[in-house]
């Protein structure tokens with residue numbers, strides 16, 4: 001994992017504003033004690049949740065999308081580390097492990113690719129390297145029975161999350177086969193064909209490679225569902241979905257019923273929890289939209305799914321604070337921070 005940067009206490013405190021008479025999460029959460037031996041550090045901590053950043057937009061660019069998914073991580077840290085440590089969330093139960101830095105790879109591609117097609121090919125090739133490193137880290141975390149909280153990055157990282165978690169939870173003895181389920185709140189199915197890795201085909205690759213058993217997508221926007229993908233999904237008994245239109249426009253099922261259907265469909269084994277921020281209306285993300293669920297509904301999604309499933313990991317992706325088309329919004333990190341704290345608080349209610 002040559003691109004992984006493991007954080008020190010100083011790294012954490014550099015994002016934490018210390019204030020008298022109060023304690024912030026950044027003062028309480030844990031770091032990896034011995035970066036030279038990640039496994040040993042994970043084995044010797046009572047912390048249960050391991051947060052990692054994958055601030056890259058290589059997968060999005062490989063999908064011909066708008067870059068910028070590499071910009072949300074730092075603003076997430078600024079928000080999350082300055083949350084109050086209190087009875088609702090103390091912080092000791094969390095390890096902030098660090099982040100991957102693939103920026104040199106993206107710079108090299110930008111500088112050397114000669115044409116649009118060459119660039120797309122190079123980005124798709126680079127996603128394989130990201131897949132390998134993210135998978136390896138998720139594998140190590142889960143085989144030590146810790147829960148990865150992965151902040152992206154493009155939705156390409158669902159593939160290494162699923163693969164790494166399936167292998168790791170299997171190795172730990174928690175599941176009998178290296179195969180898990182996934183629930184995804186998203187405007188897009190990300191089940192595009194296997195044309196080279198990118199942010200739009202993580203679930204297809206995970207299924208074809210045998211690491212994803214069942215997949216439930218909630219809130220897909222009909223306008224952005226490719227007909228071939230739709231046909232493949234409806235003809236696959238291991239995949240189910242409900243569109244945004246069926247919930248909010250045609251009102252066939254309400255949001256809570258859709259969440260219940262998702263957890264019932266995937267309740268036979270551990271389940272990856274996926275959230276693409278482009279499904280939240282007006283949230284700065286690679287395929288931002290004026291139409292979508294509210295931030296409160298996204299928080300309800302995380303809380304409901306955690307309480308009603310056996311989580312394998314949490315992955316929040318595609319958020320940005322600065323997009324390559326010039327749009328900015330500094331609040332994305334704070335939104336991610338709410339979602340991460342909802343996940344950990346929810347987990348603590350159950351386990």
Ligand SMILES: N=CN[C@@H](CCC(=O)O)C(=O)O
Nearest residue numbers: 065066155188199200286287
């Ligand atoms: N993860 C996002 N997937 C979408 C991207 C759409 C876009 O950026 O234009 C998809 O492949 O359809």
